[in-house]
Amino acid sequence: MDIALINPFLAAAKHVLKTMAGVDVRPGKPFLKKDDLAKGDVSAIIGITGVASGSMALVFTEKCILGIVSSLLGESYPKINDDVRDAVGELTNMICGDGRRRLAADGFSLQAGVPTIVSGKDHSIRHFADGPRLAVPFETDHGAFMVEVAFGKPH
Amino acid sequence: MAYKDMVVLVVDDFSTMRRIVKSVLRDLQFKEIVEAENGAEALAMLKSVKVDLIVSDWNMPVMTGLEFLKKVRADEQFKSIPFIMVTAEAQKDNIIEAVKAKVSNYVVKPFTPASLAEKIAKVISQS
Ligand SMILES: [Mg+2]
Numbered sequence: 107m108d109i110a111l112i113n114p115f116l117a118a119a120k121h122v123l124k125t126m127a128g129v130d131v132r133p134g135k136p137f138l139k140k141d142d143l144a145k146g147d148v149s150a151i152i153g154i155t156g157v158a159s160g161s162m163a164l165v166f167t168e169k170c171i172l173g174i175v176s177s178l179l180g181e182s183y184p185k186i187n188d189d190v191r192d193a194v195g196e197l198t199n200m201i202c203g204d205g206r207r208r209l210a211a212d213g214f215s216l217q218a219g220v221p222t223i224v225s226g227k228d229h230s231i232r233h234f235a236d237g238p239r240l241a242v243p244f245e246t247d248h249g250a251f252m253v254e255v256a257f258g259k260p261h
Numbered sequence: 262m263a264y265k266d267m268v269v270l271v272v273d274d275f276s277t278m279r280r281i282v283k284s285v286l287r288d289l290q291f292k293e294i295v296e297a298e299n300g301a302e303a304l305a306m307l308k309s310v311k312v313d314l315i316v317s318d319w320n321m322p323v324m325t326g327l328e329f330l331k332k333v334r335a336d337e338q339f340k341s342i343p344f345i346m347v348t349a350e351a352q353k354d355n356i357i358e359a360v361k362a363k364v365s366n367y368v369v370k371p372f373t374p375a376s377l378a379e380k381i382a383k384v385i386s387q388s
Contacts, residue, residue, distance in 0.1 A: 125371035126281070179280055189276070196275035199320070200370045203349025207369075210352040220322065 112136075112240050112255050114208035115162055118201045119244065119253050126200065127178040131251075134243040142232055145252055147171070148186050148225040150198035153234045154206070156216035160257035161234040162205070164198050173248025186225050195221045201253075235259060264385075268293040268310060272303040272317035272326065273347075278370075282316055282347065285374045289381060300324030304332060307339055314385065319348035319355070327362060334363045343384040347377065 116133060123129040146165035153161050166174070168186055175193045176182045183190055198221040206216045224231070233239055237258020244251050269291050273279045279296050286294055295310055297303035301324040303317065315333065319326040326346055333339045343365045348355070351369040359367055365384040368377050 122371045125373060179277065180284070192275055193277040196277040199275070200349050203351065203370060207351050215352070218320075220320075 110212070111158055111209065111214070111257055112242075114212075115201065115205035115253060115255050116242055117208060118204035119164070122197060122200045122204055123174065123246070126197070127174050129174050129177060129246050129248065132245045134245065136240055136242045139239040139241040139254060142230040144224070144229050144231045146250075147227060148191060148194050148223070149229065149231055150194045150221040150223045151231055151233070152198050152202045152221040153219035154202070154216050154257075155219075157214050158216065158257045159235060159259075160237065160255065162198070162202050163231050163233070163254040164194065164201065164251060165231065165254065166194065166251040167249045170246055170249030170251050173246070191223045191225060195223045198223075262313065264290045265292045267291060267313035267385075268295065269314045269316060270295050270297065270303060270306055270310075270312045272297045272300065272315065272321070272329065274298050274318065274321040278318060278347070281374075282377070285377045286316075286381070288374065289378055300326060300329030300332070303329055307333070307342075312339075312342060314381070315342055315344045316347055316381070317344065319346055319350045319359075327358060330359065330362045330364055341388070343388045345380055345384055347372070 120131050144165045147168040149165040151161050151163040172183050175190050202218045233256040235256050235258035237256050239256040241254045271279050271282050283294050297306050299321040317326040345366045346359050346364050347368040349370040366380045368380050
């Protein structure tokens, strides 16, 4: 998989969380993900089409997303509810949009769909393409989240 | 007209973003804020409430912000309402399309409260 298609989404995650929620993120070591298991409690996946086709997913641990949403909306949330799921969807929209804008500047034109949000322990994420899935873990002061990107032939 | 006497219509399919925009508006002393989840709902809202400023998302189901903008600008009664697009769709072509459709200003998501506040003040002072 072309790393040039991945890096803009990682930069976007950092930029969106800092700008909208004032949260600093620290990327860990990227790895190839082999299974569909989400390593977190709530996730969103969004389809991408254009010069490449695939999907981007964000997977948050509960502690991490509750911290992020509390600073995003200025209100504290003790558990994952509809407001938190809605915020995960809109963060995904913004990160995907910011990543696509960075890619457009490099001449890659991409469009995105509407995010699907899933929550619950041990839920799974099904990417839209058969290609390899690159996962990048991130750390924040609130806890961990993961960005997954997969491009390839559609299922 | 003072901000506190103006009616603002906030349009976004995600309640999170409507809340963020509303909080910026309240900090600016706007008091009357109405909401819609897509362009079609927003158009219906315009027909029942007299709106002085529109802050709308682009990417929404049912009717997008761009289609909504075109309908507003084509309507004799609504065409001069200041219209700010707040959107993650910010590739060059998108901005050109929105400008052609006579958007008043454009805010790219993600944004800081200060940058949205500044664009709101600017379009109102120009209207
Ligand atoms: Mg939207």
